[in-house]
Amino acid sequence: MANNEEIQLAERPEGMPTKDTFRYVETEIPELKEGQVLIKSIYISVDPYMRGRMNDTKSYVPPYELDAPIAGGVVGQVSESKSDKFQKGDFVLGNLPWARYNAANPDNLQKVDPDLGPISTALGVLGMPGLTAYFGLIDIGEPKAGETVVVSGAAGAVGSTVVQIAKILDARVVGIAGSPKKLDYVKNTLGADEVVNYKEDDVAKALEKACPDGVDIYFDNVGGPVSDAVYPLLNAHARIPLCGSISSYNKKEDQGPRVHGFLVKSKAKMQGFIVGDYSDRFAEGKKQLSEWFKQDKLTFEENVVEGFEHVPDAFLGLFKGENLGKQLVKVADEE
Amino acid sequence: MANNEEIQLAERPEGMPTKDTFRYVETEIPELKEGQVLIKSIYISVDPYMRGRMNDTKSYVPPYELDAPIAGGVVGQVSESKSDKFQKGDFVLGNLPWARYNAANPDNLQKVDPDLGPISTALGVLGMPGLTAYFGLIDIGEPKAGETVVVSGAAGAVGSTVVQIAKILDARVVGIAGSPKKLDYVKNTLGADEVVNYKEDDVAKALEKACPDGVDIYFDNVGGPVSDAVYPLLNAHARIPLCGSISSYNKKEDQGPRVHGFLVKSKAKMQGFIVGDYSDRFAEGKKQLSEWFKQDKLTFEENVVEGFEHVPDAFLGLFKGENLGKQLVKVADEE
Structure with a gap:
């Protein structure tokens, strides 16, 4: 039963993924081996x-396999444990298959x-x-008080944190996003000094201003084009941390002005x-972010869709530019 | 007399400069002020x-002024001195106007x-x-023994030095250049492990091989397109020192595949x-380069055109991809 x-992953998408990219499959709750824990996805x-992992190309993580479960960040609860490291009821974070239940090795949690x-x-x-926001901005960006920091995707999970950290560090912040609702959030909730709507404004002129x-x-x-x-x-000695290129993920050809001349x-x-490049400094990052959070200097938005059946919809929604903050799917209640 | x-600079070129970009003007040998020296250009x-300075755009150096002399690196000889710092006959290096004689402040020499x-x-x-080769490769490139270093413009003044330094540091070197003569030089004189002709080969395939x-x-x-x-x-954590983008200097639009995705x-x-970013370390660089030069580990080519009347030709020749090593114009003899 x-x-x-x-x-x-039912097929590798060409361009934008669709419903046909995904396949729901009924399976059995796995039997635990000695040392494993059973995790109910929450x-x-x-x-x-x-999106990048759906292509069969060389990247920093291997591609997803066809006809195997897609995997990613999951917060769940231990519902059975054959390990000394976790007890029933513990909350865990892991990189786990998109499934209602997973058996996992505690070392990966x-x-x-x-x-x-x-x-x-x-x-x-x-x-x-x-x-990602913390290490990209601090380690690659090296912001100094009074400098101008421009953040694209400023209403997203990463961008919204970048805006706030840059403000904490006394930079002048310009946020770019794609709707009046997002711009209002970036300016009035996150505290950006200026905002630019890349869908409505002449981006080049608006940014210059x-x-x-x-x-x-x-x-x-x-x-x-926003980055272009x-x-x-x-300015001289500008720094550009690149943590993603969402505009290109669904394109086979991504053509634009070459950057060489500008960088020279x-x-x-x-x-x-x-972010994995900084895994040996995660503790430092979490401590600092948590401090700011407790000092009410750091806020966040979550966009939570309910139901395991809506995971593909939530994923596809990422590319419609509609999400404010972190996109999550809640697939079960905490016990 | x-x-x-x-x-x-007679006019700002649109695209490739021509003879009309330049204007020869007869002037007087300047009268020296107290503290100045008179330099005969050699x-x-x-x-x-x-080429970049001929445009009226923001860059790391201000644009050349219209109807004023073009300036650049000049080695000359002091023919008269009203300074304690230099004597008649001394050889000097300066950033000086393109003129047969210049008056200069010793601080700039x-x-x-x-x-x-x-x-x-x-x-x-x-x-x-x-x-430029030294600091770009060592400081930004940070080469390690056994790594693969690709050098474009490998037969040029900068590129040829990069190839040799990378070999001294036990890297594997692939040089890209545009003629059989250059490739022969890069491989057999400079010691590159492999060479690729960007004009003849399918560059992508040849580089992959x-x-x-x-x-x-x-x-x-x-x-x-070579960089594309x-x-x-x-490879993961690759480094790309950019010291120029000669292919774009004469283009108003430089379009190509966006690099974001690759860098991410x-x-x-x-x-x-x-190179000016490293001015406080010039002594270190010159000392190391001079050591390698005296140990016969570093060789170089010069392409010397004779005559002040040929300075524009020599400049225009840079964009025809014909030069091997450093392009100079000899405008007078040493005394």
């Missing part, structure tokens, strides 16, 4: 980088402390997106990174 | 970056020691191009720089 369910994270905040923040402001002293740091979440408009404004002129640094 | 001559350096090598090397392997272990460092002198072919081969995938760093 099937009592479990998983979501597989929150499943859907993230833009997953991190304990989630519900006293630090709602357990969902382990997938957001106190998790990968928050740490918003950045009268040029751009010292461009935290780039999107790539594409930032390069001419770079501005003696600028553009650096791709993933 | 005119006894001096200078070359002015070697005038023509360099690709000068460096003494050239003819015992270190021919005085022309102060404009080449022991000067800006050599230092020449770099079976991917690319760890791409020292980019050119930008454009390198990005898909980048490879967690790669792309950094524009100019």
